[in-house]
Amino acid sequence: MRYSFYPGCSMEGTAVPYRKSVEPVAEALGMELEEIPDWNCCGATVASGVVGDYTQQVVAARNFALAEPRGLDVLVACSSCFLSLALTNKRFQEDADFHRAANEALAAAGLKYNGTLKVRQILEVMVNDVGIERIRARVKRPLTGLKVAGYVGCQTMRTLPWEFDDPEHPVVLDRIIEALGATATPFPMKTRCCGSSQTLPAEKILMGASREILESAAEGGAQMIVTPCPMCQLNLDSYQGRMNQLLQTSFAMPVLFFTQLMAIAFDLPPESWALKYNIVSPFQALAPLGINR
Amino acid sequence: MADCQVSPEAVRYDPAFSREVYALENGPQIKKCMQCGMCAVSCATRASMNYSPRRLFNLIKQGKKETVMKSNTMWMCTTCLMCKVRCPRGIAIVDVMHDLKNLAIDQGYVTHPQAAFYQAFWKEIWSRGRVFEGGVTARYFLKRGILGEIKTILSMKDVGMDMLRHSRMPLLPPRKIKGLGDLHKIIEKARSQRKEVS
Ligand code: SF4
Ligand code: SF4
Numbered sequence: 001m002r003y004s005f006y007p008g009c010s011m012e013g014t015a016v017p018y019r020k021s022v023e024p025v026a027e028a029l030g031m032e033l034e035e036i037p038d039w040n041c042c043g044a045t046v047a048s049g050v051v052g053d054y055t056q057q058v059v060a061a062r063n064f065a066l067a068e069p070r071g072l073d074v075l076v077a078c079s080s081c082f083l084s085l086a087l088t089n090k091r092f093q094e095d096a097d098f099h100r101a102a103n104e105a106l107a108a109a110g111l112k113y114n115g116t117l118k119v120r121q122i123l124e125v126m127v128n129d130v131g132i133e134r135i136r137a138r139v140k141r142p143l144t145g146l147k148v149a150g151y152v153g154c155q156t157m158r159t160l161p162w163e164f165d166d167p168e169h170p171v172v173l174d175r176i177i178e179a180l181g182a183t184a185t186p187f188p189m190k191t192r193c194c195g196s197s198q199t200l201p202a203e204k205i206l207m208g209a210s211r212e213i214l215e216s217a218a219e220g221g222a223q224m225i226v227t228p229c230p231m232c233q234l235n236l237d238s239y240q241g242r243m244n245q246l247l248q249t250s251f252a253m254p255v256l257f258f259t260q261l262m263a264i265a266f267d268l269p270p271e272s273w274a275l276k277y278n279i280v281s282p283f284q285a286l287a288p289l290g291i292n293r
Numbered sequence: 294m295a296d297c298q299v300s301p302e303a304v305r306y307d308p309a310f311s312r313e314v315y316a317l318e319n320g321p322q323i324k325k326c327m328q329c330g331m332c333a334v335s336c337a338t339r340a341s342m343n344y345s346p347r348r349l350f351n352l353i354k355q356g357k358k359e360t361v362m363k364s365n366t367m368w369m370c371t372t373c374l375m376c377k378v379r380c381p382r383g384i385a386i387v388d389v390m391h392d393l394k395n396l397a398i399d400q401g402y403v404t405h406p407q408a409a410f411y412q413a414f415w416k417e418i419w420s421r422g423r424v425f426e427g428g429v430t431a432r433y434f435l436k437r438g439i440l441g442e443i444k445t446i447l448s449m450k451d452v453g454m455d456m457l458r459h460s461r462m463p464l465l466p467p468r469k470i471k472g473l474g475d476l477h478k479i480i481e482k483a484r485s486q487r488k489e490v491s
Contacts, residue, residue: 009423009424009425009426010426012423012425012463012467013425013426013427013461013462013463013467014426014456014461014462016460016461038470038471038472039470040418040422040423040470040472040476041417041418041422041423041424043418044414044424045372045391046410046411046414046415047414047415047418048388048391048395049367049390049391049394049395049398049411050394050395050398050411050412050414050415051395051415051480051483051484052317052318052391052392052395052487053318053319053388053391053392054318054483054486054487055480055483055484055487058479058480058482058483059418059476059479059480059483062472062475062476062479080372083372083374101486102483104482104486105479105482105483105486106479107482108475108478108479108481108482109472109475109476109478109479110475111475111479154337154371154372154373154374154375155372155373155374158373158374158375158377158378159374161374161377161378167374167378168375168378192337193337193338193371193373193375195371196371196372196373197371197410197414198338198369198371198407200406200410200430200433201368201405201406201407201409201410201433202341202369202406202407203449204341205338205341205369205371208340209337234461238452238455238456238461239452241451241452241455242449242451242452245451276459276460277459277460277461278459279455279456279458279459279461
């Protein structure tokens with residue numbers, strides 16, 4: 001199981017606990033990740049609002065041109081990067097005019113992409129390449145009794161709807177949570193949008209959405225939320241204090257990357273749990289498992 | 294229904310604006326809209342929008358340029374993709390929203406704060422090849438004017454301090470990509486091609 005790995009910009013910044021956990025977890029599962037050399041920002045869901053879809057997708061395609069010689073599937077962990085890269089790749093493969101024009105643009109830097117790669121979302125790889133059984137077999141510290149809400153986020157499953165799992169009620173993350181020995185709690189808001197990049201321009205949107213999501217997780221009895229999306233993780237984790245101040249709520253819901261939970265269940269070295277980066281402390285929830293600060 | 298209100302205004306459609314929008318990358322899709330309202334009831338941020346996507350598409354058909362371009366609808370879109378998944382006509386509403394943002398920026402309709410955020414984000418890509426979140430934030434506040442935004446900055450300081458305390462906000466940007474010059478050539482070529490096409 002070898003992959004070209006596209007980490008994405010947030011893993012170099014706010015999503016550092018994702019990066020610190022995803023690589024050791026992948027290794028523990030027998031996956032080899034080779035970072036795409038000199039990768040560039042995929043444009044996320046923002047660049048096309050400034051320069052249009054076409055230019056944004058050409059920017060994203062530079063990464064494929066750099067990765068194609070190795071011929072490995074491109075593994076993407078960030079939901080926004082997956083949206084941008086998967087749609088660009090699909091267009092390369094299905095739209096001949098786009099393929100030709102985009103290659104003219106890439107040729108300005110001596111690059112070319114033939115459209116031979118596959119772009120893979122990390123949850124999909126976890127269940128289809130690695131397999132739930134293999135994940136279960138790797139568990140050294142079963143998370144028995146831990147109640148976890150699997151927050152898939154909005155873009156993760158809706159980028160390529162019905163190509164993998166259900167776009168509104170996906171089950172894949174819950175399966176991973178259960179494979180770790182934990183209990184996946186009922187969570188109707190598991191694909192509700194968290195407010196995304198409205199943090200700076202319109203934080204009210206963020207707080208309204210995050211409040212519904214956190215309340216839904218709490219109602220289901222969850223002791224923590226896990227997610228594969230850097231934006232969701234950051235919004236839900238970093239805004240609880242501010243919401244408690246402004247909305248008179250009393251949230252104390254830890255929000256982890258799902259790979260952090262895997263690192264704990266696999267009993268990998270604590271650096272790979274990367275818990276010091278979590279703003280809402282997870283230690284109360286983890287104490288019954290013998291994990292303390 | 295608000296759409297049907299009796300109004301003393303003359304009824305005038307402006308096909309020039311609808312044509313302008315239909316010529317955008319995803320513009321032709323708007324013509325397929327049957328006004329069913331599925332996007333309106335599905336939209337994550339409908340409550341904060343001046344007009345639902347359905348109403349916005351209707352306004353585009355009517356050619357109400359100023360109403361459309363000054364509305365916040367496209368700027369409130371968080372790209373959650375719910376509308377795209379549910380639209381019975383298969384319209385990629387979210388991609389139309391990108392086009393409308395793009396058109397608004399090109400024509401100077403940039404008073405909504407999200408426009409500053411989008412421009413700041415693109416500047417980061419252009420100048421480093423990767424996006425440094427601290428850089429986007431700094432550029433955003435510069436664009437909006439530090440003085441006007443001072444209240445926001447101060448009120449956000451707790452969130453920022455929490456992030457700093459947990460090492461979630463590196464203060465220095467990562468290195469620029471090596472192929473930044475190449476990336477610029479690719480972008481410039483792509484933008485010139487786009488002008489030829491439209
Ligand atoms: S869901 Fe689609 S067809 Fe229905 S109103 Fe919205 S854009 Fe039009
Ligand atoms: S993608 Fe945008 S327009 Fe569509 S449902 Fe989500 S927020 Fe609304």
